[in-house]
Amino acid sequence: xxxxxxxxxxxxxxxxxxxxxxxxxxxxxxxxxxxxxxxxxxxxxxxxxxxxxxxxxxxxxxxxxxxxxxxxxxxxxxxxxxxxxxxxxxxxxxxxxxxxxxxxxxxxxxxxxxxxxxxxxxxxxxxxxxxxxxxxxxxxxxxxxxxxxxxxxxxxxxxxxxxxxxxxxxxxxxxxxxxxxxxxxxxxxxxxxxxxxxxxxxxxxxxxxxxxxxxxxxxxxxxxxxxxxxxxxxxxxxxxxxxxxxxxxxxxxxxxxxxxxxxxxxxxxxxxxxxxxxxxxxxxxxxxxxxxxxxxxxxxxxxxxxxxxxxxxxxxxxxxxxxxxxxxxxxxxxxxxxxxxxxxxxxxxxxxxxxxxxxxxxxxxxxxxxxxxxxxxxxxxxxxxxxxxxxxxxx
Amino acid sequence: xxxxxxxxxxxxxxxxxxxxxxxxxxxxxxxxxxxxxxxxxxxxxxxxxxxxxxxxxxxxxxxxxxxxxxxxxxxxxxxxxxxxxxxxxxxxxxxxxxxxxxxxxxxxxxxxxxxxxxxxxxxxxxxxxxxxxxxxxxxxxxxxxxxxxxxxxxxxxxxxxxxxxxxxxxxxxxxxxxxxx
Amino acid sequence: xxxxxxxxxxxxxxxxxxxxxxxxxxxxxxxxxxxxxxxxxxxxxxxxxxxxxxxxxxxxxxxxxxxxxxxxxxxxxxxxxxxxxxxxxxxxxxxxxxxxxxxxxxxxxxxxxxxxxxxxxxxxxxxxxxxxxxxxxxxxxxxxxxxxxxxxxxxxxxxxxxxxxxxxxxxxxxxxxxxxxxxxxxxxxxxxxxxxxxxxxxxxxxxxxxxxxxxxxxxxxxxxxxxxxxxxxxxxxxxxxxxxxxxxxx
Numbered sequence: 001x002x003x004x005x006x007x008x009x010x011x012x013x014x015x016x017x018x019x020x021x022x023x024x025x026x027x028x029x030x031x032x033x034x035x036x037x038x039x040x041x042x043x044x045x046x047x048x049x050x051x052x053x054x055x056x057x058x059x060x061x062x063x064x065x066x067x068x069x070x071x072x073x074x075x076x077x078x079x080x081x082x083x084x085x086x087x088x089x090x091x092x093x094x095x096x097x098x099x100x101x102x103x104x105x106x107x108x109x110x111x112x113x114x115x116x117x118x119x120x121x122x123x124x125x126x127x128x129x130x131x132x133x134x135x136x137x138x139x140x141x142x143x144x145x146x147x148x149x150x151x152x153x154x155x156x157x158x159x160x161x162x163x164x165x166x167x168x169x170x171x172x173x174x175x176x177x178x179x180x181x182x183x184x185x186x187x188x189x190x191x192x193x194x195x196x197x198x199x200x201x202x203x204x205x206x207x208x209x210x211x212x213x214x215x216x217x218x219x220x221x222x223x224x225x226x227x228x229x230x231x232x233x234x235x236x237x238x239x240x241x242x243x244x245x246x247x248x249x250x251x252x253x254x255x256x257x258x259x260x261x262x263x264x265x266x267x268x269x270x271x272x273x274x275x276x277x278x279x280x281x282x283x284x285x286x287x288x289x290x291x292x293x294x295x296x297x298x299x300x301x302x303x304x305x306x307x308x309x310x311x312x313x314x315x316x317x318x319x320x321x322x323x324x325x326x327x328x329x330x331x332x333x334x335x336x337x338x339x340x341x342x343x344x345x346x347x348x349x350x351x352x353x354x355x356x357x358x359x360x361x362x363x364x365x366x367x368x369x370x371x372x373x374x375x376x377x378x379x380x381x382x383x384x385x386x387x388x389x390x391x392x393x394x395x
Numbered sequence: 396x397x398x399x400x401x402x403x404x405x406x407x408x409x410x411x412x413x414x415x416x417x418x419x420x421x422x423x424x425x426x427x428x429x430x431x432x433x434x435x436x437x438x439x440x441x442x443x444x445x446x447x448x449x450x451x452x453x454x455x456x457x458x459x460x461x462x463x464x465x466x467x468x469x470x471x472x473x474x475x476x477x478x479x480x481x482x483x484x485x486x487x488x489x490x491x492x493x494x495x496x497x498x499x500x501x502x503x504x505x506x507x508x509x510x511x512x513x514x515x516x517x518x519x520x521x522x523x524x525x526x527x528x529x530x531x532x533x534x535x536x537x538x539x540x541x542x543x544x545x546x547x548x549x550x551x552x553x554x555x556x557x558x559x560x561x562x563x564x565x566x567x568x569x570x571x572x573x574x575x576x
Numbered sequence: 577x578x579x580x581x582x583x584x585x586x587x588x589x590x591x592x593x594x595x596x597x598x599x600x601x602x603x604x605x606x607x608x609x610x611x612x613x614x615x616x617x618x619x620x621x622x623x624x625x626x627x628x629x630x631x632x633x634x635x636x637x638x639x640x641x642x643x644x645x646x647x648x649x650x651x652x653x654x655x656x657x658x659x660x661x662x663x664x665x666x667x668x669x670x671x672x673x674x675x676x677x678x679x680x681x682x683x684x685x686x687x688x689x690x691x692x693x694x695x696x697x698x699x700x701x702x703x704x705x706x707x708x709x710x711x712x713x714x715x716x717x718x719x720x721x722x723x724x725x726x727x728x729x730x731x732x733x734x735x736x737x738x739x740x741x742x743x744x745x746x747x748x749x750x751x752x753x754x755x756x757x758x759x760x761x762x763x764x765x766x767x768x769x770x771x772x773x774x775x776x777x778x779x780x781x782x783x784x785x786x787x788x789x790x791x792x793x794x795x796x797x798x799x800x801x802x803x804x805x806x807x808x809x810x811x812x813x814x815x816x817x818x819x820x821x822x823x824x825x826x
Binding site: 444445446448449451452453455456458459460511512513515516517518534535536537538539540542543545546547549550552553554559560563 | 662663664665666667681682683684685686687688690691692694699700702705792794795797798801802803804805807808809811812815
């Protein structure tokens, strides 16, 4: 195979999907990006409609290929997507569209059609081992003045993630996890040389180099002898849980869990005690990756219900959660609309009278926090670990 | 966002099963369930009469009368609602392609010619003289147009990316349950 | 041995004996009708009325004369019946004697024959969902008898005999009255008819339609359109081959 053609990496499954799609349009009304932009090219079903002629040409060489400008529009639309999975959940076929978008992005990268911010994010991930263009040596700077062990042989490892490591406003999240693990007297540590989990490469379409990050992280963790790995970020968590074993061709030699699941466990067995409940109205925003794509829905709620007297439910919650707009590298592609989508969520929190909005994903927290400030909202946005750690009762 | 859909249960990665697809079809649009079931029965019975008539003879009478005739009447009645729904719903309009419009045209021809044939000497047409008048010019050609349109539709659905490809793609996906990367 | 019937319009007195005898032989019920402005009764053919006499009143204004003609109307028993070609279940046959017969046990009531017949002869019964028409008393013919209507006719307006003889008689009669023939003589509707009409005026003025020798294109289209399945199957095989080929290249 000499020169790559757009979408020539589609296998039987993806090709079949082009024709099995029943054009019902259910995915369109529910897409958070389409709801925000009303741009047809951001609508999932429309993207499939635009991809179909390309696949037609693969099967019937005499049909015509769409024009270059059409392919450009299609590619642009492919990256205007948070990979939130809402389209998958409402599709009557239950087709894995997230996988489809990732495959299409992979092809776009091979053709050099990805948007510049995406290319930059992937390049910096490769060189700096994080997608925020920060120096790799400063990845552990967040641990300053915190009691964070760094040793071999710990039973539990805390995988911090890029956003939590480098973003100042998310430092409280990392500090929160630290406090929780220490309060529970867990035998834990962080990795000596943690690299990005590889999400920017997987979501960006640079899947060829994804493997390097998988092997690096897994080798380090397995070499350290850790039994379980705790995550702040559902993105990293899902990569480890669902994607890493596929790449390695085997299951991981350690278990993985999100800090919300860990806290829930601690509270159940009494390893963690909380102070008296705050007389506060809080609500919980389900991160798409954690609730819809991983199924972790009740644990964060149980834990938060132990911190506050009133836990309100947002509309469009649990597996119907309304995306914060920050996922799928969308924030880098269209920051303005990404924040507008988050603002909708802030408004929903205001509408139910929630004083604090908690979320268990650093990207969600970042997007919600920034949009709350932009919108001059009184809603306080907190990370889950941060919220929990504030209520830890020192024994 | 007034009318957001509430999904009751979801599992990721999802499984694509045939029963799941039927359930999804039922939950998404009952009108579509009706439409497609009727269409399938009409196609099969019509082909049975035309292709197996020489061997099955009179045994096909109830097939033609009830399954093809009365169900065809029901199909005729719901068809305008179906078309209106499609053209009225923005998200569906956005996804319609040429083959869909062609299909709609052919269905319209089948319905008009079918009603014409059914109306010959029928009692109900006496109450609708305007209809009888309108269809009278078609009467002689209606059976042949009805028959050939069916085969033209079949041919188009097979050669152009239409119903045939949709069918086998669905069968393939449900057979691998959406897994198998 | 092919038979035919000569219908001599000039000899018909409109006694309707043919209507009655047809009903008697075929055990057909009577029909309740309301009086129309003309005497044709029943006004149209139906499932239970295989033949009737059409009363044609011809008033000539200039000469102030009235002429009555009585036209016996029923299936023409064509050589190449359009109804036979149109029937999807082969319920219509042409017997060796020339009768075109609908076999009701095979009939599925699809009414293709009704649309196909250029004379508009086959009639449908909505309750029984079957079609019927005159069958030239093929059972009587095969038994060496004449059709019931022919036997009943008092004036020999209906004459039954071998086709060649009937054609001869028709031509003779036409010359005799300086009239016109419709049927298997000069023009041959659908290859020629089994009922041949002779009258003193053009039969078309009495309401018999002009029908060409061949069926119109739609009947062959209808019967042969199923051949389109062949390219459809070829197309689907092509897709499967293209699918396989694409897999090989992977």
